[in-house]
Amino acid sequence: MKIKILVAIIALGGLSSFSEYESIPTKYGGKDQAQPSEGEAIMKKLDCATCHKIDKKVIGPSFLDISKKYPMNDKNINYLADKIIKGGSGVWGAIPMAAHTALKKDDAKKIAKYILSLNK
Template sequence: MKIKILVAMITLGSLCSFSNYVSIPAQYSAIEQTKPSEGEALIKKEDCATCHKIDKKVVGPSYLDIAKKYPMNDKNIKYISEKITKGGSGVWGPIPMSAHTALKKDDAKKIAIYILSLNK
């Protein structure tokens, strides 16, 4: 019996490894699903998921809400990337966003571009 369960688990694990799972649902992504953007990869490495989700407000606003409020342009990319590195409060409520001073400006810009690209 234990062997059958073990074989079933291995088979199930093998089948799951061939699935086409993507971390962002297609209706929320403006980028190609087969390869994540640099901004998305940076978000996964940082602590962003503690306070932000793609489509739900957690502590801070959802990425979709940010993208809806700020259209994609150079001014907003600069504004969002500065918010990421310097932090701030008052725009989305009283809870402040912590500063991410160790993040390179170029990386913050990639994150900002990714977030703003979610608005279709």
């Protein structure tokens, strides 16, 4: 069963990877950002856009839904950074999120901060 889910994720990921990555200007730290934040720039180099989009659910939740569920604070930044690195399932459904074990904790925190900054 897990193999079937994994194959489905890979197949859907391959199909959705042809779509363009959307960037939304964000406010974090009180100033408008004309260029991507560090977290957004890191995400563009990873496979995040395969399963997540800014404003709509694909395989995983949208980044806006994540930002609405978790307020911006150190506890949630650390939680999401760990989730990005370790992967897992159960919070948003049965389909597991792939682990990103090669990602540094500081980079995962930058991604988490960017995602949480989308809640305006």
